[in-house]
Amino acid sequence: MTNYSSPDLTQQPPRSPRVRLGGFAILPRVIDKCRAVLAGTNGDYNYxxxxDQHFFTFTKIDPEAMKAEIAAGKGDGEILAWVMENLGRDLSLPDILAWSAYHQSRSPDNPTYRAKFNKMHETLAPDRTDIVTSFDMLDLDDYVSFGGKA
Structure with missing residues (x-):
């Protein structure tokens, strides 16, 4: 069973980057990784x-300030409220949703990342033609890393 207040990322992956909180893609995954880092159970995942920097850059939230809020034991809703109160810029819900949609549909955009993406694709699931976005690859990698069959 998943313990979202202190996930053990040596036993299961963080939430998919597709999962949204307050319209923000990536945010629940960021929270999971931070909680696991704080608990010493992050495994290969890094806060x-x-x-994660895509989220922090977009919101202009300081990662260390957010880490302190998460360390205080706040739940997802409380973290979202804190994020909304501490945005370093004005963001409307349509801005957030557009940013999330962009990241959900984003594919590798440079030769170095494209080569890494293609190598992972070839290694994990060479016959899968549905792995085209960065989120597709993250979900596949998470699944296979914990024993799933591609």
Missing amino acids: ACAL
């Missing part, structure tokens, strides 16, 4: 990694 404030390159994917």
Whole structure:
């Protein structure tokens, strides 16, 4: 059973980057990774990694300030309220939804990332033609890493 207040990312992956909180894609995954880092159960997952930085850059939220809020034991709804109160810029719900839709449909956009993506695709599921976005690859990698069959 998943314990969202202190996920053990050595036993299961964080939430999919597709899962949204307050319209924000990536945010629930960021929260899961932070909670796991705080608990020492993050395994191969890192808080404030390159994917997380897309969220922090968009919202202008300081990762260390958010980590302190999560360390205080706040639930997802409380973290969302804190995020909305501490945005470093004005964002409307349509802005948030457009940003999330963009990231959900985003594919590798440079040769280095494209090569890494293609190598992972070839290794994990060479016959799958539905793996086209970065989120597709993250979900597949999470699934296979914990024993799923591609």
